Amino acid sequence: MTTRRDMLFIIRAPFEDPALEGTWFCRDCATMEGMLLANPHWATHIEVKRLPFPRPRHDIIELLGEENQSMPALVLGDVTKAPEDAKRYGARGFLTDPKAIARYLVSQYGGAGPHP
Structure with a gap:
């Protein structure tokens, strides 16, 4: 299997939800944006x-x-590196929990993780 880069999907903010009045952001995706700001070196890896x-x-x-189209979602580039809590779709591994995504990225690329 060819190894690809890990791919993080997040909702672009701000957005409008036709079912609700107002302008919104996804709390979990905002967490991912903060994680990316704290670890700018990840941009060269994912x-x-x-x-x-x-x-x-x-x-x-x-x-x-x-x-499985909810976000955030981290699609793992190399399924052999998938942690035990990874979900599967066919031959792909992926994570959707923000803390699990952060733990995985820190384990693979170093940097700051979420405070317990």
Whole structure:
């Protein structure tokens, strides 16, 4: 299997939700943005894709299926490095929990992780 770069999908902020009044941001995706600010060196190791809020989210569906299009999502470039808590879709491994994503990225690329 060819190793690819890890790919982090997050919702582009701010966004509007047609079901609600107002302008919003995704709390978990904002956590990911903060994590990226604290670890700028990760930009040389992972690909970050900021997608619009509305579904369907075709870029994620293509990799993880329609049922797994929530964000944030880290698609692992090398499934052999997948932690035990990684989810699977076909031959791909991925993480959706912000703390799990942070722990994985720190273990692979170093840097600051979430305070316990």
